[in-house]
Amino acid sequence: MTLPASHADPRDFAHVRDWVFDLDNTLYPHHINLFDQIDRNMTAYVATLLQMEPEEARLLQKRYYHDHGTTLAGLMLHHGADPNDFLEKAHAIDYSLLLPDEALGAAIKALPGRKFIFTNGTVAHAEAAARALGILDHFDEIFDIVAADYVPKPASATYDKFHSLNRIDTAHAAMFEDLPRNLVVPKALGMKTVLIVPRNLEEVVLEQWERLESTEGHAHVDYATDDLTAFLRGLI
Numbered sequence: 001m002t003l004p005a006s007h008a009d010p011r012d013f014a015h016v017r018d019w020v021f022d023l024d025n026t027l028y029p030h031h032i033n034l035f036d037q038i039d040r041n042m043t044a045y046v047a048t049l050l051q052m053e054p055e056e057a058r059l060l061q062k063r064y065y066h067d068h069g070t071t072l073a074g075l076m077l078h079h080g081a082d083p084n085d086f087l088e089k090a091h092a093i094d095y096s097l098l099l100p101d102e103a104l105g106a107a108i109k110a111l112p113g114r115k116f117i118f119t120n121g122t123v124a125h126a127e128a129a130a131r132a133l134g135i136l137d138h139f140d141e142i143f144d145i146v147a148a149d150y151v152p153k154p155a156s157a158t159y160d161k162f163h164s165l166n167r168i169d170t171a172h173a174a175m176f177e178d179l180p181r182n183l184v185v186p187k188a189l190g191m192k193t194v195l196i197v198p199r200n201l202e203e204v205v206l207e208q209w210e211r212l213e214s215t216e217g218h219a220h221v222d223y224a225t226d227d228l229t230a231f232l233r234g235l236i
């Protein structure tokens with residue numbers, strides 16, 4: 001079993017002009033668990049919309065996530081849910097868990113070229129999170145689930161839309177993501193791919209890779225790191 005490298009080889013990134021970052025669990029660490037609040041809001045939304053008990057709502061929420069890529073996609077398809085209302089309520093969370101991360105901001109700022117946030121959440125959510133982290137000003141554009149016509153990553157049409165809208169030459173771009181499946185398309189398009197994993201890299205990655213090995217493989221992950229700031233610093 002070969003694991004991806006955890007330290008950047010700057011030569012590998014010398015050609016990169018566009019830097020693409022997922023938001024949740026990528027620009028802030030997994031253990032902050034902001035998504036837990038969103039997750040609970042979504043359960044409450046499903047329960048209210050469909051007049052279900054919380055347990056039943058939660059099962060349906062997870063089924064839609066599994067079957068359609070997002071809970072929202074399932075709610076729109078099967079129940080005609082209003083996406084804006086859903087997204088607004090799902091992201092009504094407490095951002096005070098996110099503290100300014102000056103080191104990350106400096107590392108992003110130092111990268112040569114354009115920087116993007118590419119999220120399955122909303123612009124409002126990305127702005128609130130990035131603002132709390134003190135890194136919002138370092139990004140040129142945010143591409144969200146609304147811009148993606150509510151079709152989430154990893155659908156290849158959504159990457160196409162993001163790249164063409166921003167005139168990104170994927171041969172000169174890199175993508176940072178915490179979900180391995182969201183790196184498959186970027187890798188196929190010639191991007192450098194970096195998987196952000198939770199702390200205690202070795203343990204988690206080994207576990208993850210053992211699982212992946214038998215299913216999708218990991219050829220689409222060039223690097224894996226549990227420290228985005230240190231990784232970015234290593235590129236310059």
Ligand SMILES: [Mg+2]
Nearest residue numbers: 022024025178
């Ligand atoms: Mg993420």
